[in-house]
Amino acid sequence: MKQKPLHVLLVEDNAGDARLLREMFGTEQPGSFQLTHLLRMSDAIIHLGKGGVDVLLLDMGLPDAHGLDTVRQAHAMAPDIPLIVLTGLDDEELAADAMKEGAQDYLIKGQIENRALPRALRHAIERHRMQTETDLIRTNQMQFKDEFLSHVSHELRSPLTAIYGFVTILLDQLAGDLNSNQREYLEIVLRNIKQLQSMINDLLEVTGIQTGKLQIELQRTSVSDAVEYTVDTLLASASAKGITLSSDVERVLPSVCADPTRLRQILVILVDNAIKFTPASGVVKVQARTLEKDPNFLTVEVSDSGCGISPDMTERIFERLVQATDPALAGRKGLGLGLYICKELVTRLGGRIWAKSVPGRGSVFCFTVPVFSLSNLLAPAFKREKLMGSPITLVVTEIGSQTGWLSDEVRAEQSRGVRDLLQRCFHSDLDILLPKMGSAGAVELFFIVAITDRIGGEAITKRIREQFDDFEHTQRAGLTLLTSYRSLEAIKRNTNEPMKDFLEKAATQIQELLNEEISLRMVTNG
Amino acid sequence: MANKKILIIEDDGDVRLGYHVRLKANNYDTFFAVDAIGSLREARANKPDLIVLDLGLPGGDGFVVMDRLKTNPQLAVIPIIVVSGRGGFANRTRAQEAGARAFFEKPVDNDELLEAIRKVLGGPVQLEKAEFLPGPKRRKVLL
Numbered sequence: 001m002k003q004k005p006l007h008v009l010l011v012e013d014n015a016g017d018a019r020l021l022r023e024m025f026g027t028e029q030p031g032s033f034q035l036t037h038l039l040r041m042s043d044a045i046i047h048l049g050k051g052g053v054d055v056l057l058l059d060m061g062l063p064d065a066h067g068l069d070t071v072r073q074a075h076a077m078a079p080d081i082p083l084i085v086l087t088g089l090d091d092e093e094l095a096a097d098a099m100k101e102g103a104q105d106y107l108i109k110g111q112i113e114n115r116a117l118p119r120a121l122r123h124a125i126e127r128h129r130m131q132t133e134t135d136l137i138r139t140n141q142m143q144f145k146d147e148f149l150s151h152v153s154h155e156l157r158s159p160l161t162a163i164y165g166f167v168t169i170l171l172d173q174l175a176g177d178l179n180s181n182q183r184e185y186l187e188i189v190l191r192n193i194k195q196l197q198s199m200i201n202d203l204l205e206v207t208g209i210q211t212g213k214l215q216i217e218l219q220r221t222s223v224s225d226a227v228e229y230t231v232d233t234l235l236a237s238a239s240a241k242g243i244t245l246s247s248d249v250e251r252v253l254p255s256v257c258a259d260p261t262r263l264r265q266i267l268v269i270l271v272d273n274a275i276k277f278t279p280a281s282g283v284v285k286v287q288a289r290t291l292e293k294d295p296n297f298l299t300v301e302v303s304d305s306g307c308g309i310s311p312d313m314t315e316r317i318f319e320r321l322v323q324a325t326d327p328a329l330a331g332r333k334g335l336g337l338g339l340y341i342c343k344e345l346v347t348r349l350g351g352r353i354w355a356k357s358v359p360g361r362g363s364v365f366c367f368t369v370p371v372f373s374l375s376n377l378l379a380p381a382f383k384r385e386k387l388m389g390s391p392i393t394l395v396v397t398e399i400g401s402q403t404g405w406l407s408d409e410v411r412a413e414q415s416r417g418v419r420d421l422l423q424r425c426f427h428s429d430l431d432i433l434l435p436k437m438g439s440a441g442a443v444e445l446f447f448i449v450a451i452t453d454r455i456g457g458e459a460i461t462k463r464i465r466e467q468f469d470d471f472e473h474t475q476r477a478g479l480t481l482l483t484s485y486r487s488l489e490a491i492k493r494n495t496n497e498p499m500k501d502f503l504e505k506a507a508t509q510i511q512e513l514l515n516e517e518i519s520l521r522m523v524t525n526g
Numbered sequence: 527m528a529n530k531k532i533l534i535i536e537d538d539g540d541v542r543l544g545y546h547v548r549l550k551a552n553n554y555d556t557f558f559a560v561d562a563i564g565s566l567r568e569a570r571a572n573k574p575d576l577i578v579l580d581l582g583l584p585g586g587d588g589f590v591v592m593d594r595l596k597t598n599p600q601l602a603v604i605p606i607i608v609v610s611g612r613g614g615f616a617n618r619t620r621a622q623e624a625g626a627r628a629f630f631e632k633p634v635d636n637d638e639l640l641e642a643i644r645k646v647l648g649g650p651v652q653l654e655k656a657e658f659l660p661g662p663k664r665r666k667v668l669l
Contacts, residue, residue: 154582157611158538161633165544168636174551197633204613215615 005034007052008121011044011070012037012059012086017109021057024117032118041065041073048078055121056083057107060094067094068101075102082128084120104128142210149207153200160200164193202337206320209344216348220372221258223288223298224249230267231286234275242280245271249288256298256369258349263369266345269338270302270365277363278306290371297351297368308359317355318343342367529555530647533574533604535565535591537583541632545578552640562586566594569601576646578639579626581610581617592624605646609634 008025012018018037025033036053038044041064047053056078060070074083085106087095095106104124107117169175171186178186208214227247238245256263267286274284282305291297309317320340346353350370357363532549536542537560546556557572559565561584569577577595581588588608595601608621613631621629628642 154611157632158541161611162538162540162544164633165541165548169544169547169551172551172636174547193633208614 003032005031006054006121006125007034007036008055008057009044009047009053010035010037010057011039011041011062011074012057013039013062014059017059017086020110021112021117024112024114027114028118033121039063041070045073045077048074048081053078053081055125056081057086057121058083058103059086060091060098068097071098071101071103080132082124084124146207146210149203153204153207156196156200160193160197164190164197167193199335199337202335202341205341206337209341214344214348216259216262216345218257218259218349220255221260221263222255223253223263223300223369226260226263226267227286227288227300229264230271233268234271237272238275238284241275241278243275243278243282243284245275245284245286247286247288249286250290253288253298254290255372257372258369262345262349266342266367267300267302269342270367273338274302274304274306274363274365278304282306282362291368296371298371299366299368301364301366303362303364305362308361308363309355309357310359311357314355314357318353529553530575531555531557531572532643533557533559533565533568533572533577535559535568535577535583535588536580536609537561538580541580548636548640549643554643560584562591562594565591566598566601569595569604570598573600574604576643577604577606578643579606579608579610581608581612581621589620589624592621592626596625607639607642607646609639 010018010021012021022035022037025035036047038047039062041062044056044058048056056074058070058074060067062070065073071083071085074081079102083103085095085098085103086109087098087106088109092106092108095103095108098106104127105120107120112120167186167189170178171183171190205214227249231245231247235245271284271286278284284302284304287301287303288298291299318339321336343353346367346369351368353365353367355363355365530553532554534542534545534549534556536545536558539560542558542560546558549556557568557574559568563585565577565579565583568574579588579591583591586594588610592606595604595606605627606625607628607630608626609630609632610617611632618629627646630639630642
């Protein structure tokens with residue numbers, strides 16, 4: 001059977017080097033290779049986009065890309081195509097770096113021996129195939145492990161429910177009177193059921209974290225509410241141990257950008273831990289305040305008067321399955337996952353968690369949460385790979401619920417307010433967005449348009465779209481259009497559902513914030 | 527006043543009996559179904575005031591049961607409380623969207639379940655949102 005020729009894409013701007021390579025291919029058996037030669041990275045990207053390339057031979061010094069950047073661009077465009085870089089004699093170090101960036105091999109120009117070229121190409125393809133296979137096996141194994149854990153944890157819940165059901169039936173004497181010994185023993189059973197359930201919950205949470213199934217919905221969140229909830233929830237178990245549980249939250253705290261459920265979860269784990277590790281008549285306290293050295297964060301502290309942690313453990317306790325093992329603290333059991341979950345959650349919320357402790361005198365667990373701002377809320381959107389391909393997000397939203405006639409002054413005030421606000425919002429994301437959009441006119445390309453009526457919204461959207469379409473960079477990047485008007489469809493050219501949800505929610509919050517900002521300005525300016 | 531009737535849809539026999547004893551002690555009459563088909567039959571025959579529904583069932587899961595109940599105007603109005611081993615955001619949201627009045631992960635705390643039942647049977651009052659929240663609320667059950 002005749003083999004299909006290998007399609008080689010050679011990207012090399014030096015005519016001499018290119019000729020040499022072409023000659024080498026010329027000595028191969030006819031029909032074994034099909035060579036496409038391009039001079040520029042931009043052309044190579046377009047060619048790769050069309051598909052059909054089996055292996056890429058890439059010079060690392062091109063007119064429109066240089067060094068490792070060539071490899072990164074090529075790899076980003078076509079991660080599934082084996083890549084060999086061409087380097088100069090004195091560039092072996094660079095070539096080694098290129099391999100770390102995803103190149104399978106390198107060839108030194110002028111040093112390519114006869115017959116070495118086809119061998120290198122075939123090796124690169126084979127190496128790439130093996131790598132892909134290994135990755136796939138590893139992913140499958142991880143997935144199997146997580147699915148297995150998740151399945152087992154779920155299945156454990158039914159028998160646990162039956163055990164819980166009947167133990168509480170006995171304890172509540174629905175099946176007859178109990179003597180004091182029977183009651184005591186059944187309470188021990190119940191305590192252990194609770195322990196087991198909490199372990200199953202932790203296991204499920206951790207498998208969720210590892211499979212990326214952890215749901216985090218960032219929104220404007222009140223820390224005081226979360227603290228209040230936590231104290232309410234755990235007050236009973238604290239008093240049962242004779243522990244004073246209190247909170248001290250600054251009266252005027254800015255809201256944070258977090259998931260309220262997750263924030264409560266973090267606090268419940270920390271406070272519950274504190275109660276477990278604090279002896280009778282001890283104190284557990286929750287505090288929240290703005291961080292002096294960085295106003296962009298709030299800090300929350302859970303302190304206790306418990307046994308404390310030795311200094312060498314204050315970092316390790318956030319690892320999986322690690323517990324401060326003190327034999328004196330018998331009676332506490334757990335998988336050692338609580339603080340690991342906390343750390344994962346805090347990190348996902350964009351904060352940091354740490355512990356301070358003096359053994360014998362108690363511990364303080366602190367974590368930070370970003371103060372609410374639009375850039376915090378939207379930043380993850382721009383970091384998502386899916387959106388990186390189309391980095392221009394146009395958010396069209398409606399400000400104010402005013403209908404009818406507005407004076408020019410009011411309109412001018414509104415647009416000033418909006419402009420100021422938007423500048424603040426997106427400043428921090430510009431470094432992510434701009435390099436992808438080329439240098440010319442980049443700042444002007446990124447808009448949020450806020451308008452007061454629907455017809456105006458559609459007109460402005462259309463106009464901006466036309467301008468965008470005129471510009472080469474934006475044309476290639478595509479446009480994510482988000483609008484609060486149903487008639488314009490929530491987001492066009494974006495089929496990614498989770499992204500759509502996310503942006504829709506963001507739009508609502510932008511709208512709320514804009515409204516707030518505008519009314520504030522109206523008040524300030526009389 | 528006659529006792530309120532609760533239909534328990536749950537495939538685990540021990541869990542079913544546990545519910546029965548607990549609910550009977552609280553003056554509720556109970557009926558049972560162990561799968562999707564039986565659920566519809568029992569619901570039609572006994573016209574329960576409330577359904578406690580497990581999600582993992584043989585022959586069509588709890589969501590299928592909810593869908594089928596909705597096709598019959600008389601059964602569509604019966605309030606449903608989901609108690610399931612399948613937790614998680616997705617199931618919770620889906621149950622809520624399907625019209626469930628409360629969602630609990632197994633094992634549900636007796637007091638919380640009874641309170642939810644009382645609230646649902648008490649009238650068309652919406653349950654507090656907190657009962658749909660995962661994590662801490664659920665933890666509270668057994669911490």
